[in-house]
Amino acid sequence: MILICPNCGKRYRLAPGSLGVAGRMVRCHGCGHVWRAMPEATLPPGALPPEAPPTPETASIEDARPPPVPPQPPPPPRSRLPGLVAWLIVVLLVTVIGGLWLGRERVVAAVPELARYYAGLGIAVRVPPALAIRQQTSERRRDGERELLLVKGEVFNPGDEARDVPAVRVALLDERGGEVAFALVSAAASRLEPGMSAAFEVVIPDPPAAAASYRVTLEAR
Numbered sequence: 001m002i003l004i005c006p007n008c009g010k011r012y013r014l015a016p017g018s019l020g021v022a023g024r025m026v027r028c029h030g031c032g033h034v035w036r037a038m039p040e041a042t043l044p045p046g047a048l049p050p051e052a053p054p055t056p057e058t059a060s061i062e063d064a065r066p067p068p069v070p071p072q073p074p075p076p077p078r079s080r081l082p083g084l085v086a087w088l089i090v091v092l093l094v095t096v097i098g099g100l101w102l103g104r105e106r107v108v109a110a111v112p113e114l115a116r117y118y119a120g121l122g123i124a125v126r127v128p129p130a131l132a133i134r135q136q137t138s139e140r141r142r143d144g145e146r147e148l149l150l151v152k153g154e155v156f157n158p159g160d161e162a163r164d165v166p167a168v169r170v171a172l173l174d175e176r177g178g179e180v181a182f183a184l185v186s187a188a189a190s191r192l193e194p195g196m197s198a199a200f201e202v203v204i205p206d207p208p209a210a211a212a213s214y215r216v217t218l219e220a221r
Contacts, residue, residue: 001040007033128159133168133216134197149204153216157192164191167219168200172211180208184219 001014005028012029023038118125136153151170157163171182181204189198 003037005031005033006035007031128161128163131163131165131192131218132156132158133218136216138214143205146205147207149207149211149214150201151204151214151216152199152201154197154199155187155192155218156197157194160194162191162193165189165198165218168202169217169219170202170204171215171217172204172207173213173215174210175212180210 001016001018003012003014003019003026004010005012008028008031010028010030017039019037019039021039023036025034026037027034115125132155134154134156136151138152139150141148141150149172153168155165155168165187167184167186169182169184171179174180183202183204185200185202187198187200189196192198
């Protein structure tokens with residue numbers, strides 16, 4: 001049997017009966033065209049077959065069924081890390097904001113400079129009174145050939161809550177108020193209950209000759 005591609009005219013030789021009774025879908029090996037090829041009609045008795053066409057090129061007819069599709073691998077599981085990180089950030093922000101709101105008085109007590117930021121946001125904050133320096137005295141002494149400057153006093157807590165006591169800073173000043181030397185000392189107590197005080201005493205050996213006065217402050221934490 002001779003089969004001719006209707007698209008490019010290429011000829012193929014097929015074994016009789018290879019198309020079956022109802023025909024089948026075939027593909028041209030030359031141009032890729034797909035069509036349904038039907039078997040040749042049976043000649044009636046006494047009829048002459050048509051003149052044989054030129055010898056066709058030997059080639060194969062491919063079945064038009066599409067090739068099987070390989071199975072696709074399942075998609076990788078979605079990572080839950082981004083969502084977890086987002087929730088952690090939200091929890092952290094809520095915790096920080098809640099702490100700044102509920103503990104605003106303690107925050108301002110620890111860092112008084114923050115009071116103006118609360119005020120700028122319209123948040124009323126009761127600022128506790130700061131620790132006070134009281135009963136300051138100074139005395140010059142001699143220890144052999146050395147001169148000593150003795151500064152005494154006490155740190156007082158006038159508030160209604162216990163407060164930590166920072167280091168006491170004694171600065172020596174010249175006649176213009178410029179600092180020429182300083183010393184740090186700890187008070188007798190590191191924490192004061194309301195209404196309590198703690199004494200401090202510092203000895204500065206060989207104070208500069210330019211020192212005309214002194215100033216006592218508490219070191220910022």
